Ligand SMILES: Nc1ncnc2c1ncn2[C@@H]1O[C@H](COP(=O)(O)OP(=O)(O)O)[C@@H](O)[C@H]1O
């Protein structure tokens with residue numbers, strides 16, 4: 001498996017009136033060719049900033065003091081504006097969260113879908129429009145030929161997100177970054193959009209970074225999951241490892257706050273108590289310690305390194321240190337561990 | 351769209367009818383008569399003159415007569431200015447006023463859009479500060495003050511342009527500049543605010559993520575969207591240019607309508623006042639109509655209504 005993207009020790013700061021916000025505080029991850037990596041975490045944990053750094057779509061007050069973003073071994077952070085323009089929309093494309101505001105209200109949608117082709121290739125307008133029509137059909141816009149001339153306000157939210165996806169895939173990008181593409185949509189449409197992304201991935205063989213604050217949608221789409229908290233990754237592994245053998249107390253909290261088939265909507269979900277730390281003054285120790293009922297003394301003093309759980313599974317918590325006292329995770333998590341054992345011994349998870 | 355435009359044109363004439371009626375009766379309430387300053391007329395002579403213009407009839411009859419003429423495009427004859435028909439009076443003086451008015455609107459709007467756009471793109475830099483300074487100047491200096499200043503320096507002292515003359519394009523430069531300052535300042539300020547907003551919107555970020563250069567993002571997506579609200583202030587601005595024009599024409603001795611308006615009010619020349627009021631109203635309503643049509647043209651959400659949504 002080829003690593004097409006390798007992010008190393010990424011730091012992102014924002015200069016604000018109150019001081020420097022350390023939004024991303026050392027993030028490492030990679031993306032393999034053809035896979036889907038999900039990044040999950042509460043809102044404000046830094047998911048969007050992490051992926052916007054890849055395309056350098058950050059606000060003017062941002063600064064990347066440290067880190068590398070290697071795309072096929074080339075550091076994107078060293079590229080000029082012009083070199084980045086050539087990568088955006090052609091090699092790496094992005095789908096945004098809110099389909100109601102992502103499309104230009106004064107341009108017909110056909111033209112908006114064709115635009116990346118006209119920017120990156122020497123094609124005629126006609127060729128670009130033909131291709132746009134084909135892609136609109138692919139993403140499930142009925143009667144695309146006639147609807148190409150329509151404007152965004154003439155489409156529903158779900159259809160608009162399909163159009164945004166069409167824009168992203170029209171040039172067959174190698175990497176597709178989807179930043180909470182379903183958050184603004186209702187549940188049935190969410191499922192359709194996820195199915196569409198999976199289908200498109202098979203057809204055009206793109207690698208996907210899928211961002212969500214909802215672990216519930218991850219299982220359906222991702223190969224691997226990275227869990228983010230307060231500007232750092234705290235645990236990553238395959239979907240099975242994160243769902244059935246989670247090691248970090250924050251991941252436990254996320255899993256417990258996720259609605260499952262057994263919890264109806266009225267059921268009280270255990271959302272994680274407390275709030276994330278203020279990143280103007282990040283804590284010295286582990287950022288999750290104040291919200292963590294398993295916290296130990298060292299957690300206030302020193303940030304935990306990543307401990308290896310398996311070849312594909314790492315977690316940054318002192319609980320995995322050989323000298324740490326054995327703790328008993330919540331019952332719900334223990335049940336997950338049991339399923340994991342069954343899974344390992346060849347059974348299927350139900 | 352055609353149906354909409356036809357409806358708007360119908361409204362245009364309705365509005366004109368109402369304005370003409372109101373002006374007619376208001377003017378009857380003005381103190382003095384058109385012949386107040388002709389003291390040498392005897393009572394008999396005055397009666398003859400009044401009868402000649404139909405002023406001896408009851409007000410209602412006068413009104414009906416006037417409106418009847420109006421429907422046939424007849425604005426009556428002036429009491430002053432050699433008894434010329436008012437339409438002819440306006441016609442002769444229309445060209446200079448329209449020329450400097452249109453020039454001022456075009457120069458002001460185009461420069462204002464450019465200035466506002468640059469200020470927004472270079473937000474919080476010296477470009478922005480300079481643009482803000484210029485637009486505040488344009489907004490706060492009255493056109494007649496600017497006219498006098500321009501006349502003094504560019505014409506009187508440095509002889510770059512004629513002082514007060516009306517012949518070729520050269521002579522229209524200074525009055526145009528004096529009148530363009532206000533729309534320029536207004537448009538620049540509006541444009542900057544709007545474009546700053548647009549530049550931080552999601553669709554601009556998406557346009558950037560497609561690989562558009564910063565320049566392409568502005569020309570292909572940001573400008574058009576920022577123009578939508580700017581179009582709405584063109585109507586009110588046309589009003590201020592027209593009123594400003596009255597004084598500026600006087601300063602530069604331009605034989606325009608504005609100058610005529612001022613003269614006819616001071617002499618109680620009813621038909622001319624009426625004719626000019628109706629003419630000005632017509633221009634204004636026309637400008638607003640054009641602006642609305644333009645608005646629909648730029649913004650598809652207006653043009654197409656909300657049909658098909660969800
Ligand atoms: N332009 C900015 N200036 C200051 N702080 C910012 C800016 N953009 C984002 N942040 C901060 O960075 C953190 C991460 O934001 P984000 O990546 O959008 O979170 P999410 O995980 O919800 O996508 C947030 O705490 C936010 O306040």
Ligand code: SF4
Nearest residue numbers: 286289292299317318
């Ligand atoms: S390192 Fe300590 S505070 Fe952080 S998650 Fe692990 S146990 Fe909790």
Ligand SMILES: [Mg+2]
Nearest residue numbers: 047048049180
């Ligand atoms: Mg986000």
